[in-house]
Each structure stands twice: as C-alpha cells, then as structure tokens.
Amino acid sequence: MAQKTKVKTLYVCSQCGYESPKWLGKCPECESWNTMTEESRVTVSGSAGRSISAPPAALPSEVRSLEAVSADESVRYKTGMRELDRVLGGGIVPGAAILVCGDPGIGKSTILLQMCGTIQRDLRILYVCGEESMRQVKLRANRLGVDGGNILMTASTDAEQLHETILQNKPDLVIVDSIQTLSIRSISSSCGSVTQVRECTQLLMNVCKSSEIPLFVVGHVNKDGGIAGPKVLEHMVDTVLYFEGDRNLSYRILRSIKNRFGSTNEIGVFQMEEGGLHEVENPSEMLLAGRPLDVSGTCITCLMEGTRPLLVEVQALVAKTSFGNPRRISTGFDYNRAALLIAVLEKRAGYFMGNLDVFLNIAGGMRIDEPVADLAVVLALVSNLVDRPIHSKLLALGEVGLTGEVRSASHVAQRVGEAYRLGFDTFVLPRSNLRHIDQSQFPQATFYGVSNISEAFRAIQK
Template structure:
C-alpha cells in the first residue's frame, strides 16, 4: 500500500497547501495551517489510471432526454419556514442553519422535529447539550411527551451507524462544528474536520433520501464558521437575524437550490417557542397616532413577499467639522450619495447637518427601492413638515435625479392598499395597469423635482 501523504489546510480560509508554512498564502493569516493525512488512492482508481481511463464512469445523456421529476415537498407545520425553504422539505436535501448564539436555532429545529415526527421518522443529534437539557427545552415547548429519538454523540461514523438502523426521513445535527471523524487527526471544529464531516453527512443524505439540517456557528463577522466550501456543499443556507432585545426573529435564505433566494420568514419568540408571523407589515408599522416629521412608509420586497416598513430620519445641526451620516438597516454610503443628489438637483443642502436614518423593527433593506422614501424622510425632518400618514413611497433615485422603476411594482401597490393607504408615490414606469392599483391613488413621477412639487 502506498504511504498516505500529509496535506495542510488553513483553519481560517480552508486553503490547501502541500507543506506546512507559518503564513497561509491564500488569506495571509499566521499559524493557521494544520495537518490532515490524505487517503491513499484506491485500487480501482489506480487500475483505471493505468488503463488510460476512469473506473465507474457513468454514461452520457442528452439534456433534452433527462426526465424532470417533480419534487415532492413535505410541509413542516411552520408556515414561515415553509416559505423560506420554497414550500417544504425536499427528500435528500441538506440545509445549513446559522445564527448568533441563543437566537433560537435549536429551538426552531426541535419544534420542527416534534411537529413532524408523527408523519416523518426523525432523529435529533446533539453534540453540545446533554439529553436532559434537550428534554427540558422540549418540555418548555409543550412537546415533552413526543417519542422523538435523541442521540448525544459527535463521532460521524457512530451517528451514521445509528441512522442506518433507524432509517429516518429527517435528521438534525446540532452542530456541525462539534462533529469529528476517525479518518482525520485534527480537533473537532477545525477546517478539515468540518469539511470532511459535512461531506459524509451530505453523501448519506443523497444516498438515502434523508433530509438533513446542520446547525452552524457564526464568527464575529456574522459568517458561518468553518471553510467557505461548507456553504457550497449544502443545498440551502439559512441565516437567523435579530436585533438585540427584540422578540422577533428573521430567517433569510441566502442560497436555495429548491426555491427563491433572499426569501424571508418572520417568527416571534414566545415562552412556548417560535411562532410564525403571518402579517409582518402590521408589526413594523406601529406608528404614532398623529403624523410626525421624519417618518415615511416604504414597500420593500423580500424574496416574493412585499413588506411595509417605516423609515425614520433625524436631521439636526452638526457641531462637528465632518457632519455624521448614520444609517441603521441601510447602506451608509448610499445615504451619502442620495443627499448629494438632493443637493445637486433640488438645491437642498444638508452639508452642515447630522443625518440619522433608521429602518424600524430591525429589518435590513438592501434593495434600491428605499431611495425615495429615505430622501423624503430626511427632507421631512429637515423642513419639520410631516408626510401624510396614509402615503406610501418607493422608487430608486438615479444620480441624474431621475426616478427609476423597481421590480414588482403592482404587488407593492396592492400590499399598501390592503393596509389602508390612500396614496402611493411610485416611479412612472411602475404605474399599474387599469384595475391593478387596488383602489389606491397612484402618483407616478419621473424626476425628483416632481416629487417635491407633489409634496
């Protein structure tokens, strides 16, 4: 048998090196390379190589001859989780769920298993808690009497042996950073252990049709710990988000091979677990009874769902040499650009003013449809004149002062009409067809100067 040649992997970025070095050539971090022995080539692979070909090569098939099998989905019983997953669980899919400590990852997945175990044989594998701790959490969720198989283990081979005997349809691994395999000598949580453990679990899911959920730790920067290849290996990557002290949890899909990307699910944390929020716009629109300066309502779009959120702005005289531009829930660089557009094309200067903008409720708006609402909120605070309570605003602002269209204009307008808004200021290209406004008065504008004339 040929001797296994050692390989070295970076603990920070996962890059591979043929020999040890003090600094990783890929990311520049120091003392992050660890050794992982490589497996010797198999006899079949060596024989195929000597013969000039590869053993086990599958037959080629034309694209137009491949059958498109409809994917059967199993509802989870949690409507917001079904929305993020694209309609439910897919057999053989591997889903990675990441989030800050204590945000509710284990709670959500335990709720899922307890609710679906009666129709889908399931198993919960914990590598961080004891079985008594899991039982106590289930008791708080009101599911302590569920006959759900539990396993407290971190060795991948032992876990897969148990799974082969139980033959579950759904398996949760909490968490992937605690798993380790006999084939590697590195410590659990290292880049090589995380990658190899995830690869074996993915292989098991695809071969047996088991739906697997992997819980992932996050770093200080908010990314899932371990090698970046971990997110490439799985089918779905979900992130839990929440403001500190808020009872609402946002779960966002940043990768989904079976559904829409950037879909958003909203839960409320209660004493009995996470509860889906079916009408999130009503939560984020808790406003003062009377109109106040610096407040506007915009219609953003998260995946396929239009969402009404309040944008607040505070403009005040600055006593600093460089006035501050602070944006919470928005891109700060874009805020500075929008204020420059307002000065250049409308003659309204805020160069000596501190400008603070906040999206209420902890929602982060990444699309450009919020441009017009942000500008009008800042102008409302600067002039101390409120925007009417029953107005809703959306649209992208260009550098030349034009109002550009945004995707899903009619859906946004109908969502605003459903919540009782009377007037919508929208880009001219998003003017709805006849009967598509839902009874709301639509003011279509082409330039920023027209918006100010309307106000």
C-alpha cells in the same frame, strides 16, 4: 507493492480553508489574521512514488439512464410551519442537505425542535445533540410542548459512528446540532477545524443522499457574521438558511441564501416568545406597529422579499453638527448609497447639508438592498430638514438617479395592493409606472406620478 506512509504537515485557514505548506500570519485568500492552524495529513505511497488517497472501490457504482430516474416534485415533507415551508420552497425534499446558521441564541435549535414536534407524527427522526446532553434537549422539548414519541436521540460526536447509526436505524430525517462538534478519529485536527467539518459533512451527506434521507445541519457563525469553519459548507449543501435579527429582540427573519429546490428570495418571519418561535402571518403590520404619526422625518416604502411585499418605515434625522466634519450614520441602509442621495439633494434640489449630521434608520431591524427605497429616503431627509411631517398614509416608491430623476420600480401593482390593504391612500410613484396600475381597483387612493425629486417634494406638500 511496497507502500510507505508519510505524514505531511499543512497549515489551513480556519475561515476559508486555504492551505499552505508553511505558516502565514495573514491568509492570502480571505486576508484574515492569525487563522492558519496546523494539520497533519497521512498519505500512502506505492513503490513508484504514486500517492494513494483512498483505496479503489471493490465494485462499480450503480448506473441509471436519465429517463429511469424519478423526479416527482410533489414529494416534499411538510414541516407544519408555513413560514419555514415557504423558505424551503414548499417543504423538505427527500435527500436534501440543509444548513441552518445564525448567531448564538437566535433560535436555530428551537425551530428545529419545534419542527420535530410536528413532523414526527409521520416520520422517524434522528436528533444528534452534540452540544447539549439528552436531558437538556428533553427539558427544552418539554418547554416547547414537543412530544418525542417518534424522535430518536444520540449524543455521539463520532461521525463514523453516526454513519453506522443511520444505516442501522434508517430514520426518515436526520438533524445534527451542531456540525462543529463532530469529528473523525483518523483525522488529527481538532473538532471544528476546516478538515473535520468538511469531511464529517461529506460523510453524513453520502449516507443520507444514498438513502434519500433529509439532513439538517446546524452551523455556527463567527464574529464577522460568516459561517464559522469552512466556507465550503455553503457549496456542499443544497440549501442554506440564515437566521437574522437581534437575539435581544423578539422578531426573527429566516432567509434562504441558497436553495437548489426553490427561490432564494423568500423569507420567513417569526417572533420569539416563551413557548418558542411563533409565525408572523402579516409582517407588514408587525414592522409598522408603534410608528409615530405626524412627526417629520419618517416615510413608508415597500420591499419585495421573494413573492411577499413588506412595508417598512424609513426614519431620518438631520441635526446641526458639533464637529468639524459632519457625521453620516446609516443603519439598515447602504452607507455609500445614503451619501450619494445626500449629494443629489445638495446638487439638484438645493438642500445644503454640508454642516449637518445625518442619521438614517430602517425601523424593525430590516435591511434595505433595493434601490426602490431611494425616494422614501430622500423624502424623509427633506421632511426632517424643513420639519414638515409627511402624510401618515403615504407610500413612496422609486429609484433616484444622479441627475435627480425618479426611475421606475418593479412589481408596483403588488406593492401598491399590499399598502392599500393596510389603509394607505396616497402613493408617490415614478411617472412611468402609472400605466401599470389599474386605478379603478383602488377607488379611495390618490396617485402622484413624478419624474424627478422636485416633483416629489411638491406632491407631498399637497
């Protein structure tokens, strides 16, 4: 059969992977400007005009019945870091593809190299250092105290060459740092493009999954905080881990935003020190360390991150405005939610803030997504407005509705238990949640059940 080779030019969005036959200034999929890059596709056509993207397989693939497939969930590799194991769902599943992403300098390479130092006692590891030389990785390993006796290293950035390296050496774990540095020679686009990243990841995943080798892939993020290159990486891999935190601060939060083998609500807390990342076993104490006492405008609430309760401090500042329109600034708390709560205070409680600037901050760099923190935000705002401090050992929980009612919160017993363990003795809770609390377990605590924000204000004045 006569075959013809055709080169087709496409324009691909570097943010979302949208393809267009012509150049566009704005991507119609993700609405990003100037992200369409030119790529060439080579297709082979037969005599009948039928396009052939790949030659057919010479042999059929292996077929097994469902009952014959082993599914032992106890087979997981422990990383030696309990916080990392928690986020992964109990350990590394053989054959899993795990994407680790975050801002530059946040600690992605550090935590993977520290993991290698522990897991290499039992497993052989292939570390692909695409961004750094082997000498640079060795210097970091010396600083972290990592013994690389069972760690194999390669500086190759050819994905097809890495494919053969994995087949030949048969490691127990593969780490690619980072996927944006790999390329396939037959693809004309440059490293880091949508096509290169997608095809390189698929090539490595095929060989690792067929041999049940866990694969860690490091991915960069762009200026908007999204994973650079294709968004399809999130759909291809089994687990997506995201590092949060300011690289200028010492605390880091590792969050699972996708996990086929565990919960997506778990987080791991680390502290960056001179010797690397160290686990924080009690994040609540860390988040409350150094908080001011007997100062108006602060209130404590409790969040649930997976199965872990975390105590966080809500700070509010209300000041007279110097502009025609008062400012509303919120850090770590949803801006629209804050505006809604301010409107409820004005309409239902009579606290007018139309000529006042309002600033909200969640201490410790945390971000609150749960409505259970509404009551703490409202109490902190009123406390600063009337300049009356809230008791330093008081915890507030509850969602605030548009009519000023305080709605019930979930996992109240766990939240109260964590706060009581840390010395809190006064709890302002929704009235409907009091029946879920066995008050005999907290003999030194005082509970106030409230049904609206006015009752909550009276409770904190006692």
